[in-house]
Amino acid sequence: MESIQALRGTRDILPGEIEYWQKVEAIGRDILSKANYQEIRTPIFEQTELFKRGIGEATDVVGKEMYSFDSRSKDYSITLRPEGTAGVVRAFIQNNLYAQGGVQRLWYTGGMFRYERPQAGRQRQFHQIGVEVLGSADPRADVEVIAIATDILQILGLKNLNLDINSVGNVEDRQHYRQALVDYFTPYKDELDPDSQDRLTRNPLRILDSKVERTQKIALDAPSILKYLGAYSQQHFDKVQQLLTDLGISYRVNPRLVRGLDYYTHTAFEIVSDDLGAQATVCGGGRYDGLVAQLGGAETPAVGWAIGLERLIILLQQLQVSTPPILDFYLVSKGDEAEAQALILAQKLRQSGFSVELDLSGSGFKKQFARADRSGAIACLIIGDEEAASQSVKLKWMASKEQSAIIQAELLTNTDDLRRQINAVKTA
Template sequence: MAKPKYTSHVGMVDILPDESPKWRALETIIHEEAAKFNFEEIRTPIMEQTELIVRGIGQLTDIVSKEIFAFEKGDSHYVLRPELTAPVVRAFVEHHLEQRGGSQKLYYIGPMFRAEKPQKGRQRQFHQFGAEVIGSDDPVADVEIIALMIRIYQRVGINNFELKLNSVGDPESRETYKEALRSYLKPNLDKMSELSQKRFEKNPMRILDSKEPEDQQFIESAPVIQDYLNEDSTEHFEKVQQYLDQLGINYTIDPHLVRGMDYYTRTAFELISPDLGSQDALAGGGRYDLLVEEIGGQPTPAVGFAAGMERLLIACEELDISLAEEKTVDVYFVTLGDAARTWALTHLPKAREAGLSATMDYKGRSMKAQMKDADRENALYTVIIGDNELNEGKFTLRNMKESEENSLTFEEILEKLG
């Protein structure tokens, strides 16, 4: 086989016809579960102003430091979106969605782009789904976001998971904790990873996210933020736990859990699956009460989550979960001769209008080749059409699974299959 002249970009993968049904099935689940929670879909452009993304996700986050796909057009600077929380908040501010009244309950599905080294479950173009509640600081919003996230995974069929929970406090609590963390880390900073040393001044809490081996001994003994939460943050976190308990949602407090973005406050959470080995993260999110104002809106509380679709589909493969049914076509018209092909072409629309999926051979092949093609297409029935059938007005309807045949008019076929 000749080497193709053109190929897809490294880290950008074609979703081929054999794969697309499970993507559609997953998207359907997300749409249906979001509707049950009364969330509305939002779709934003894949390209955003560079300043929005850099401001929204913080200069020292992995997303920025690992490189993003950036473009220039005249004096304007753009990036392909690496995440969707900042774009959703930009849309909220730009279009004054707060004027719709109440909390805005939004969800999304779409592609993201990060110019990092491709790996299993994370390509340079990857897909996420997520949800945001903008306009409520009530712990109920936090718990509803978590419940929606979990419900989608349960609907998919993933039930063996663990919810990790933490509070990263409000700005006052965070500053107090950061100082305590710096005081603890500083004597051993030269022994820690280069990335952690860079994070030390800007946001030492991100050091708790480090996976570098040389950092782990210091992270394990680090102060925990719960000891530095003020009264408001403590009360909020206790309410979140209380509501989760009431819903029967199990969780584990992880004092070292911090979200990857700089704008998070209070609740932080992550969903993991012990069935997935080292790459166990399924989804994560938290509260980001500072972001709307930072992007130019009025101070507005918000909470949300995001999840990788590729990672979820890999989990389905590893857990032997089938999202999509086997592809079938209701009826395949097998044609013998030009008159039969003309008849089939004009009657295909009638079969489709009757609610059937229907197709025919496009190559003028032999009956044997057409029957083989119908079998490959997993056709439930074939209708055999030749000169004799056209003259008599009756056609051979063959049940491909049971090898039964009947001679019926076209109207009788539609009635039988409809």
């Protein structure tokens, strides 16, 4: 019988790789909690209308990439979430989080789904960690989220990172700019790729986002949105730049940066890596002051970002920034009584805060010792018939090969001393 394979565009995250994911999640959680960001978890599927209204029907995400299907009752359409912001905003409105007053700092992590051509760092089921700050129009909020993303990436050990920023203005600014783009691109209409020809009438800003080489060349001389910013938008963008400079965060102004979703206003930004080739964006985000009202809530300014974990993990693996966790003990045993005692000892050591792998193979000592060598454990604990009879255990330090016998009860009593010895080896 033919075996069942994972669907195209999905992949298994196996032991050996999962440590990278755990490290990213742990560092992200630590940094975000220090800034008082609260975790939120939303469903992986929502009503399709949420994304149509939130992201924009003229975007590639809504028009081409969503996984949508009818509800069982056929009363409405359901979509696997293609991004995280719209769901968080829906939860913010539905659960009256705005009633708590002040600024809401939220973060999330989880799987997203888009129908795309799978390639390195891009899957049809992919994962993000993201933040949303709701209730502040202050440019400091824009810079705070950028600074937090920078901290996460730098603490993970990433280098060769560049921050690109732009302002896409407010609704009025974009109306003026939209007409300027239509005027510019119309004479080139026949030379544009089919998607860009369609965007010319529906959403000309998306043409600047095209990955088609000929369209990119035409867009090089397109007018810059920075020339169409109103006084407020310009003031906001100037303040963001000044605050980034004050924090010592270097950046490049990229007037072609518009991001791929319609809800952005004012600040748009990307953090890109020179080590990722064509798929360079590690983190992307910006301000979206109109989205909450657009989805039925009160006028609420907001800003956020998302980091694509698949691309980030590729970078970490390339740079070998993460190492597998070190196991404290590998416990081998042989004989009925020895194996029973080993199970109890392993559990008590775990309850005392040690990491312990108990060999469950039932094979001879030689094979168990070979697995202990491969495990990377700091020490090996050995219980055979002799040790079982005396309620003792042999403690073998894997690096020095030093070995001693100790009564099991004493081992469990002197855990502080044992922990100091383990930590001394880890930090050596």
